[in-house]
Amino acid sequence: MQKKTRRHGQRPSAFNLENLEGRALLSASLSSKAEAAHNWRTQHARPTYRAAHLNGVKPFASAGATGLTPAQMRRAYGVDSISFNGVTGNGAGQTIGIVDAYDDPTAAADLHAFDQAFGLSDPPSFAKLNQTGGTTLPGVDPAGKGNSWALEESLDIEWAHAIAPQANIILYEANSSSYNDLITAAVNTARNNPNVTAISMSFGGGEFNGENTLDSYFTTPAGHAGVTFVASTGDGGAPGGYPSYSPNVIAVGGTTLSVDASGNYLGETAWSSGGGGVSTLEAEPSYQSAFQTTGKRSIPDVAMDADPNSGVAVYDAYDNGTSTPWVQLGGTSLSAPMFAGIISIANQGRAQNGLGTLDGRSQALPAIYQASATDFHDVTSGNNGAYSATAGYDAVTGRGSPIANLLVSALAGSSGTTVTLNAPTGLAAKAVSTTQVSLTWSNNNTSGATSNVVQRSGNGGSTWTTLASVSATATAYTDSTASAGATYAYRVYASNGSVNSGNSNVATVTTIPAAPQNVTATAVSASQINLAWANVTGATGFRLDRSTDGATWGTVATLGTGVTSFASTGLTAGTTYYYRVLATNGSGTSAASATVSAKTAAAGTTAVPNAASNFSAWSTSNTTAQLVWQDNSSNETGFKVSYSLDGTHWYVLGTTAANVTSAQVSGLSYGTRYFFRVTATNSAGDSAASNSDWVQAPYY
Numbered sequence: 251m252q253k254k255t256r257r258h259g260q261r262p263s264a265f266n267l268e269n270l271e272g273r274a275l276l277s278a279s280l281s282s283k284a285e286a287a288h289n290w291r292t293q294h295a296r297p298t299y300r301a302a303h304l305n306g307v308k309p310f311a312s313a314g315a316t317g318l319t320p321a322q323m324r325r326a327y328g329v330d331s332i333s334f335n336g337v338t339g340n341g342a343g344q345t346i347g348i349v350d351a352y353d354d355p356t357a358a359a360d361l362h363a364f365d366q367a368f369g370l371s372d373p374p375s376f377a378k379l380n381q382t383g384g385t386t387l388p389g390v391d392p393a394g395k396g397n398s399w400a401l402e403e404s405l406d407i408e409w410a411h412a413i414a415p416q417a418n419i420i421l422y423e424a425n426s427s428s429y430n431d432l433i434t435a436a437v438n439t440a441r442n443n444p445n446v447t448a449i450s451m452s453f454g455g456g457e458f459n460g461e462n463t464l465d466s467y468f469t470t471p472a473g474h475a476g477v478t479f480v481a482s483t484g485d486g487g488a489p490g491g492y493p494s495y496s497p498n499v500i501a502v503g504g505t506t507l508s509v510d511a512s513g514n515y516l517g518e519t520a521w522s523s524g525g526g527g528v529s530t531l532e533a534e535p536s537y538q539s540a541f542q543t544t545g546k547r548s549i550p551d552v553a554m555d556a557d558p559n560s561g562v563a564v565y566d567a568y569d570n571g572t573s574t575p576w577v578q579l580g581g582t583s584l585s586a587p588m589f590a591g592i593i594s595i596a597n598q599g600r601a602q603n604g605l606g607t608l609d610g611r612s613q614a615l616p617a618i619y620q621a622s623a624t625d626f627h628d629v630t631s632g633n634n635g636a637y638s639a640t641a642g643y644d645a646v647t648g649r650g651s652p653i654a655n656l657l658v659s660a661l662a663g664s665s666g667t668t669v670t671l672n673a674p675t676g677l678a679a680k681a682v683s684t685t686q687v688s689l690t691w692s693n694n695n696t697s698g699a700t701s702n703v704v705q706r707s708g709n710g711g712s713t714w715t716t717l718a719s720v721s722a723t724a725t726a727y728t729d730s731t732a733s734a735g736a737t738y739a740y741r742v743y744a745s746n747g748s749v750n751s752g753n754s755n756v757a758t759v760t761t762i763p764a765a766p767q768n769v770t771a772t773a774v775s776a777s778q779i780n781l782a783w784a785n786v787t788g789a790t791g792f793r794l795d796r797s798t799d800g801a802t803w804g805t806v807a808t809l810g811t812g813v814t815s816f817a818s819t820g821l822t823a824g825t826t827y828y829y830r831v832l833a834t835n836g837s838g839t840s841a842a843s844a845t846v847s848a849k850t851a852a853a854g855t856t857a858v859p860n861a862a863s864n865f866s867a868w869s870t871s872n873t874t875a876q877l878v879w880q881d882n883s884s885n886e887t888g889f890k891v892s893y894s895l896d897g898t899h900w901y902v903l904g905t906t907a908a909n910v911t912s913a914q915v916s917g918l919s920y921g922t923r924y925f926f927r928v929t930a931t932n933s934a935g936d937s938a939a940s941n942s943d944w945v946q947a948p949y950y
Contacts, residue, residue: 378421592658879940
């Protein structure tokens with residue numbers, strides 16, 4: 251029976267004790283709140299753009315463009331410096347799939363007007379398709395003009411094109427903003443298009459139960475060239491949103507970008523509304539193991555400009571009309587398609603180098619985390635409300651913003667062969683004491699690795715802590731910081747400082763338990779001594795030893811898990827016996843407890859009664875509690891009922907008659923925790939106390 255609220259309470263002003271029938275039935279009913287699981291099919295996403303200026307609740311529209319231009323953005327991130335053996339890096343030969351909801355009726359015309367304004371050529375190919383790949387398009391956003399999904403679509407296609415102007419673009423328009431339409435239909439159609447190699451998703455929402463079932467849609471279909479999925483992390487600060495939390499997706503966060511008039515990079519800070527944080531549902535992917543140890547997926551992976559105040563010009567005649575078609579936008583809806591453009595340029599380079607296009611989960615994401623820190627602008631100031639930008643990886647800007655000419659070189663394979671490290675295998679863990687665990691494993695790298703990193707989890711693998719970085723040739727490590735009777739999981743991976751292998755197998759072990767404490771021995775007759783002790787964490791059983799001289803010992807009982815008492819019978823009257831208790835589990839046996847002794851009564855002497863057992867207590871109302879126990883003696887004259895407010899200091903509440911096995915206590919105070927126990931008594935004295943139990947008002 252699970253007890254309810256645990257709060258500090260007040261000492262009761264009065265008690266009433268009533269003897270009840272000697273029968274123990276635990277019938278208290280406890281209520282609890284259960285969070286209903288969300289059905290992902292009913293989940294809806296929202297676009298993740300932000301406007302720099304508002305006209306009421308709508309973005310402020312103008313006749314002319316304001317905000318950063320494509321040339322400034324390409325210069326700021328080094329995109330205009332990308333070249334593959336003299337061939338300009340512009341995404342040629344690649345196709346970007348952009349997924350949004352509802353139809354943008356003026357998308358093609360808007361993109362053309364955008365290109366004319368900034369001196370760009372139209373993409374080699376631009377198409378709009380519905381969520382199943384057909385040409386019968388869905389309706390427009392039912393929210394109406396002014397702040398619709400069409401604005402999101404204009405931002406996405408124009409700025410993916412601005413970064414990769416020679417990439418083909420397909421806009422997939424889902425029937426609605428539901429994940430069922432956006433992901434299981436539109437994303438699924440896009441990834442199965444044989445020409446699509448990068449997919450941009452500037453939408454999201456909070457995490458929800460069942461989101462993991464959608465992760466498989468962000469993988470390359472069998473027989474298809476590699477596909478990379480890119481998602482915005484959201485514009486509400488921490489936490490971020492799904493689908494960016496999927497470990498199969500590159501999560502792109504937001505910064506505030508500073509450039510001069512030519513676009514030269516002056517600096518960046520974390521955007522205060524950039525999505526980021528740690529997932530509550532998605533496990534930590536292996537590619538992040540050297541950068542964070544939460545045990546869960548953290549985002550973002552990278553970041554780019556998203557602050558609407560350092561935002562960009564977007565042409566959207568559908569929402570704003572042809573006379574004032576321009577708005578200045580930001581949000582991670584900007585950073586995501588821009589990074590999808592960078593992926594397309596990297597794939598262009600891979601084609602130049604005779605390599606296949608990047609698979610997001612197995613190639614692009616590991617490569618981002620294996621890339622040199624010098625391939626990124628490390629953003630070290632600003633925060634998103636819960637996390638601050640710091641040196642290295644953080645949950646605001648990830649690894650930082652790309653220095654695209656350097657990062658693309660690494661992604662395209664033009665900077666040399668990427669080192670691949672093999673994971674250690676055969677990891678085994680053995681407890682050698684209460685505080686030490688010995689680990690052994692096999693290495694599988696003859697070169698490339700500079701260390702083996704040992705990690706430990708104390709919660710079944712939910713979170714991991716790095717214990718040590720040992721040499722690349724080491725095949726053993728001793729953890730000397732364990733606790734007695736605790737269960738730990740261990741794993742090891744190889745590293746060279748920038749590249750990490752996958753994790754080894756997980757080895758689990760429970761340390762040897764500590765010696766039992768609070769051992770007592772009480773003579774209850776001329777032939778019986780009762781033993782009791784405290785339970786031991788991690789013990790699966792106990793061994794009880796006995797001696798008549800305190801030096802020569804013999805085992806008298808082997809007991810199971812959770813047993814904390816034993817009646818030693820068949821003893822000689824008037825004799826002193828010595829006892830000790832040892833805890834056991836699968837890893838070994840603890841040290842012996844402190845030795846205790848007791849002398850049996852002389853023959854014919856009235857004995858102290860046996861202690862009661864199986865004591866239990868529970869609330870029956872806001873002010874009353876039911877107590878029940880097992881009577882183990884036939885010579886008691888009654889049972890003393892005691893209470894405590896802290897489990898240490900005890901007060902006798904009253905005494906029942908003989909052979910009674912239950913009582914009711916009244917007068918409990920609201921919100922107070924009470925401990926109870928009973929002691930059998932007769933003219934020879936009191937038995938040892940029973941086990942204790944506690945209740946707390948109010949009763950639920």
